[in-house]
């Protein structure tokens with residue numbers, strides 16, 4: 001798809017942002033904010049029709065540049081080419097935002113290793129592949145932000161979703177180590193840990209209407225990137241909640257229905 005340029009407001013200065021999993025509910029809401037700031041966006045998603053709709057919407061909201069690529073991010077062999085295409089199109093990159101992920105089916109994954117492996121691959125292996133390339137790109141330039149959506153579910157394994165949770169735990173640990181490596185090179189790594197948020201991923205869950213609003217989650221993400229935070233729990237109350245959950249003794253935790 002050919003890029004289009006439009007004028008937009010610039011507060012803060014327009015930035016060059018790569019979004020992986022751009023049709024995700026949380027990513028779309030975040031991009032709407034960046035579009036009104038006049039950002040340049042390179043959007044990657046696997047569903048061409050949804051991606052075109054998101055790109056068109058962001059152009060009308062004031063993005064100064066929008067380009068897109070259709071890709072299944074499980075296809076790690078294509079990552080280097082895809083990412084090079086993105087930074088060429090943007091003529092640089094200030095922020096890479098990784099938002100793709102799957103919840104998977106916990107019950108199926110308990111019985112079928114292939115279902116378990118799919119969750120681990122999409123949520124952990126694919127981001128590790130993307131971040132390896134992106135971190136080295138940023139380290140060479142001593143600049144850039146890598147903002148990655150993990151989850152509160154990664155803070156402690158629970159019987160109701162430990163395949164998803166362990167994929168996010170691996171991602172959170174990878175991000176902590178990556179931050180420890182690249183912070184001294186001037187590269188910012190933000191681990192984003194949302195609690196339950198109203199998106200397509202959670203639409204079928206009981207009480208999902210009480211989950212966090214995606215636009216306020218997106219506002220917190222934009223602000224945490226601007227403030228160069230290390231870890232964002234969003235909404236904020238998930239930080240003390242997860243502190244308590246992480247510290248419940250295992251002999252008690254194993255008896256709970258969580």
Ligand SMILES: NC(=O)c1ccc[n+]([C@@H]2O[C@H](COP(=O)([O-])OP(=O)(O)OC[C@H]3O[C@@H](n4cnc5c(N)ncnc54)[C@H](OP(=O)(O)O)[C@@H]3O)[C@@H](O)[C@H]2O)c1
Nearest residue numbers: 023024025026046072073074100101151194196197199201
């Ligand atoms: N919603 C929550 O309560 C919550 C809480 C904590 C963390 N998170 C995390 O937040 C991130 C965004 O999720 P969301 O809530 O916005 O859910 P969502 O709307 O379902 O978004 C998930 C996105 O990931 C994309 N995706 C999945 N596998 C992909 C692949 N192999 N290649 C390319 N794209 C792929 C999906 O594409 P398709 O549309 O084509 O399927 C979809 O756009 C995820 O990492 C999720 O784990 C969500």
